[in-house]
Amino acid sequence: MKIQNKMACLAVLFLVSIEQVIKIVIYNNFLDKKSPILSPILYFEPRFNRDYSWLNSMLQLGISKWIHISVVAIMSILIYLFYKYLNKQFGNNKIIDIMYAFIFSAAICSLIDKIFWNGSLDYILVNGFFTFDLKDVYINIFIGLLILSLLLKNEVLNQIDENIVKNFTKYILRKLKVIIKH
Template sequence: MKIQNKKTYLAVLILVTIDQVIKIVINNNFFDKISPILPPLLYFKPMFNRQYSWLNSMLQLGVGKYTHILLVAIMSILIYLFYKYLNKQFGTNKIINIMYAFIFSGAMCSLIDKIFWNGSLDYILVNDFFTFDLKDVYINIFSGLLILSLFLKNKVLNQIDDNIVKDFTKYILRKL
């Protein structure tokens, strides 16, 4: 394994650990606390999202815990395989490694939340509309970096063409 990839996996471990330690501290010491961060927009207000996902919660879909665990597990495997595929096809790339660290960390935190917390301990309330946690920040950082990379025409991302789904599917089938 290349040094760059080792750093990426270390980053994933650190990001997941930070997310979970924060949740443990909040759950044990600050769960009943409410504090303004940037009133009237942001507040510290911990709550458990027992709907297992933002989409399930907002649309009241009623999709259960084990379905969410299965979906996140499948997505995590696909994210991992796609990262391996990109490394094989294009070599290691710093921005791809950073993006992977954030999206894979977010996926792992989501999986841990669903399995061990029976939902997500969210703690930042935005304008009395929705509550999020660090895992959601990780996923949004990934999204922002992806959009920024596309606008800045990252050389690896520019090499990805319309055949990516077909090529990635072949790559996965060879792994099986």
């Protein structure tokens, strides 16, 4: 594993740890507390989202915990494999490593929420809209970095073309063949 990949792994561990420590502290000390952060817009107001996802909660779809866990687990694996694929194809790139650290951390935090917290402990309320947590911030940082990288024409992202899905699929299939043979 290259040093850059080790830094990305450490960043994931750090981001996941921060998110989980915050939730443990809130759960043990501040679960019943409410406080304005930036009144009348932003409040500290912890609550559990037992619907397992924003979409499931908003549309009241009734999708089970285990389906959510399966989807997040599959997405986590695909994120990891896509990151490895990009490193193999284009070498290390700092912005790709940073983006990976945020999106993979969010995926792992989501998995932890569903398995160990039986939902997400969200704690920042945007009055009249939604409540979110640090994991949601990680996702938005990833999206922001992706948009910024595309606008600034990142050299690696510019090399990614319309064949990326086809080539990535072939890459995954080759990996699966190796796993099956062993």
